[in-house]
Structure formats: structure tokens, C-alpha cells
Amino acid sequence: MKVFSTILFTFSLSALPGLAVDYKTDVLPIMKERCWDCHANETKVKGNLALDDLEEVRDYQIGKYNIIRPGNSAESNFVERLLLDSGDTDFMPRKAEALPKKEIETIQKWIDAGAIIDRENMTEDEAERVKEMSGGPSEPSAGEFLTWMNREGKEIEARFLSVADGKVKLLLKNGKQYDVPISSLSGASVEQAKKLAGK
């Protein structure tokens, strides 16, 4: 197991920087500062848009044909309005200055990452969306570098080559081949090897 102890990779599926934006933490504060006079139950609700009612935003304003289209900020009316010329009748925030570019980018990022309201409290729909956006539960494929873990929890990245005589043959990134006894692999890695071997 020398290789496992010398080559250590930390690997995390959620390590997509900048994508873990949600409404509650990142967008709501912007809304509070810029849109509250006209779009909150605690003040006034214009255009039927109450940005402080998180459930309503989630259930009625976010969707494929709604003003906030998950994964598609470019076609979200919500964003389009922010980008209009301030003289345009549809421009938001009405009668105020355009949002700073950075705030608009945060909103775009939020929508493009799936327009999740609260990442710590996702609905089934939202969880499904996040899964889809991250490429879904992709099947392991023989041509790519995958993560392999041994029973002690140590990980390497390697390409699958074959299984024979109780050993998995892997190709490491440095080009070297490496035989790993199946018995030393974690359950998930054994499954992965079986799938790749077509068994």
C-alpha cells in the first residue's frame, strides 16, 4: 500500500468554488437593501412580488417559465430588468440607481447555480436541481481519472485498466501502472471496479 500512503488526494464533490450561493445568505441581503420599499410584505408588495416570503419566491417565482429560471440567468426576467437602461419603464429597482455590477453578478451566480433558497434546508425539487446541475450521478467511465479509496480511507486518483486475479490494475497520473488487491479497497471502490469491469 505504499502508493496509497504517499499519494494523497483530498477530494470533495462540493468543492466547486463560488457555486454554493443561496438566496437566504447571498441574495436576500441585496434585496433588503435595494428592493424592500416595494417588494416586501412588511412594507409594500408591487407587481405581486414579495421578496421576503421565501416560500412564495421558491414556489411561484422560480421555475422554467417564471421570472427566475434556474440555471439560466440570461433568460430570467428578474435579471433582465436589473440590466436595463435606468430610463426603461421595466428597469428595476424603480426610481433608484442600478445595482452595482457585483451584486448583479451574485444574483446571476445564484440563478445559474440552480436558484436555491436555503442550501441547509433544500426541498426535494431543489436537491434534484442541484444534482442535475452538477452533472448528475454520473456513471464512472473507464477513460477518466476516478477517485479510489482503500479501507483506511486513503484516496488516489487513477484510471481503471482491468481486473484480474483479485487485483485491480490502475493507471496513475504519473503514467505508472499499479495493481491494487481488491480486498484492500473500500466498498464503494470495489463497486466502482465491478461496474467498470462490466460485472
Ligand code: HEC
Ligand atoms: C419604488 C418601487 C420599486 C422598487 C424599489 C423595486 N421595484 Fe420591482 N416593481 C415595482 C412595480 C411598481 C412593479 C410592477 C410593475 C412592473 O411589473 O413593472 C414591479 C415589478 C417587478 C418585477 C416583475 C414581477 C413580475 O411578476 O413580473 C420584478 C422582477 C421586480 N419588480 C424586481 C425588482 C427588484 C429585483 C428590485 C430591487 C433590485 C425591485 N424590483 C425594486 C416597483 C419597485
